[in-house]
Amino acid sequence: MDWHRIRSDFPILDQQVHGHPLVYLDSAASSQKPRAVINTLSRYYERDNANVHRALHDLSARATDAFEAARKKVARFIGAASDDEIIFTRGSTEGINLVANTWGTQNLRAGDVILVTGMEHHSNLVPWQLLAQRTGAILKHIPVLDDGTLDSAAIDTLLTEQVKLFAFVHVSNSLGTINPARELCAKAKAVGAVTLLDGAQSAGHMPINVRDLGCDFFVFSGHKMCAPTGIGVLYGRMELLETMPPWHGGGEMILNVTLEASTYKPPPHRFEAGTPDIAGVIGLGAAIDYLEAIGLENIQRHDHNLSNYAVQQMREVPGIRILGPDFGHRGALVAFHLDCAHPHDLVEFANSHGIAMRGGHHCTQPLMKRFKVPGTTRASFYFYNTIEEINRLVEVLLAARKFFT
Numbered sequence: 534m535d536w537h538r539i540r541s542d543f544p545i546l547d548q549q550v551h552g553h554p555l556v557y558l559d560s561a562a563s564s565q566k567p568r569a570v571i572n573t574l575s576r577y578y579e580r581d582n583a584n585v586h587r588a589l590h591d592l593s594a595r596a597t598d599a600f601e602a603a604r605k606k607v608a609r610f611i612g613a614a615s616d617d618e619i620i621f622t623r624g625s626t627e628g629i630n631l632v633a634n635t636w637g638t639q640n641l642r643a644g645d646v647i648l649v650t651g652m653e654h655h656s657n658l659v660p661w662q663l664l665a666q667r668t669g670a671i672l673k674h675i676p677v678l679d680d681g682t683l684d685s686a687a688i689d690t691l692l693t694e695q696v697k698l699f700a701f702v703h704v705s706n707s708l709g710t711i712n713p714a715r716e717l718c719a720k721a722k723a724v725g726a727v728t729l730l731d732g733a734q735s736a737g738h739m740p741i742n743v744r745d746l747g748c749d750f751f752v753f754s755g756h757k758m759c760a761p762t763g764i765g766v767l768y769g770r771m772e773l774l775e776t777m778p779p780w781h782g783g784g785e786m787i788l789n790v791t792l793e794a795s796t797y798k799p800p801p802h803r804f805e806a807g808t809p810d811i812a813g814v815i816g817l818g819a820a821i822d823y824l825e826a827i828g829l830e831n832i833q834r835h836d837h838n839l840s841n842y843a844v845q846q847m848r849e850v851p852g853i854r855i856l857g858p859d860f861g862h863r864g865a866l867v868a869f870h871l872d873c874a875h876p877h878d879l880v881e882f883a884n885s886h887g888i889a890m891r892g893g894h895h896c897t898q899p900l901m902k903r904f905k906v907p908g909t910t911r912a913s914f915y916f917y918n919t920i921e922e923i924n925r926l927v928e929v930l931l932a933a934r935k936f937f938t
């Protein structure tokens with residue numbers, strides 16, 4: 534693989550920041566976009582832009598075709614059984630809220646258990662807290678061990694028949710832990726629990742097959758996998774989607790409306806009220822084409838090499854504490870704490886050397902408390918990053934040690 538050539542598909546990466554070549558290590562927050570996606574968006578706005586599904590004119594027909602073709606691509610990309618199992622959302626957060634407000638409200642009663650883990654993003658925690666408050670359900674979590682993996686003994690005691698829903702993150706955005714999703718979904722299924730997998734950090738980084746994983750719901754965000762912001766996906770097994778009431782009411786989701794009541798379309802349109810992010814959906818389709826041309830296995834291997842190389846090199850920095858699995862099986866990020874500097878100061882220092890990282894709680898406050906750190910600094914990678922950039926990061930971390938002590 535010619536990763537340097539692939540990197541040149543990303544125009545934004547070719548710039549200087551504070552007199553240094555930009556080193557973008559914040560892809561876990563949002564990825565950069567290749568020219569193929571940017572061009573697809575301009576072409577759509579220059580040639581085909583119109584609202585979908587509602588008109589008989591040519592532009593609308595073209596926009597609708599491109600929109601529905603993207604739904605097909607997404608279904609294939611994650612191994613769904615049908616295009617109708619793909620619901621377009623604004624992102625992972627909206628997908629989770631949709632499930633909480635439809636399936637959750639319909640199925641949870643006082644005393645039922647919602648099980649999460651101690652490493653959830655706030656997006657996969659707060660919607661369940663709200664649901665628990667509304668329904669009287671009880672929220673429990675699987676603890677995280679010191680090495681950043683889930684406490685597997687606790688899983689077996691917590692995953693009982695009281696658990697109606699088990700929602701957990703596939704790849705942790707704060708630790709890099711890759712959870713054994715297939716095994717966990719099988720355990721949940723054995724006690725009759727419905728599963729929701731938060732794929733915000735796994736989609737676009739590894740091959741995904743929802744049927745092989747065995748999850749009931751899967752969410753991800755386009756902007757973390759080369760697509761525009763504002764577009765995401767909720768996958769749901771048709772058997773469940775069919776039973777779920779709508780969440781948002783409005784245009785596009787109805788069959789028939791009187792002043793008193795309405796009937797609704799079947800999934801997925803039942804859950805897509807109003808004008809969707811048409812350009813976003815088409816851009817997501819272009820991102821999938823782009824990623825598949827590189828190959829998800831290749832991306833996964835490159836992620837793995839980068840993160841393992843980074844852990845190996847960063848370990849040598851004096852006073853560093855790296856969170857999450859030490860080696861081997863980890864996602865494309867390294868979160869760490871340097872004893873001499875607050876994460877915010879360190880991130881500013883790195884920025885003045887052209888390195889873009891993120892410092893803080895990364896939307897996982899309970900996890901920061903668990904590891905007794907005020908926050909961490911996170912270097913996150915994607916396939917456009919290089920070994921040279923990791924060397925540069927280590928150089929700047931060593932300079933930071935001198936600067937702050």
Ligand SMILES: *Cc1c(COP(=O)(O)O)cnc(C)c1O
Binds near residue numbers: 561704
């Ligand atoms: C980014 C992220 C989310 C939220 O995604 P949005 O695009 O902000 O909706 C949820 N879970 C994880 C693990 C994330 O990394």
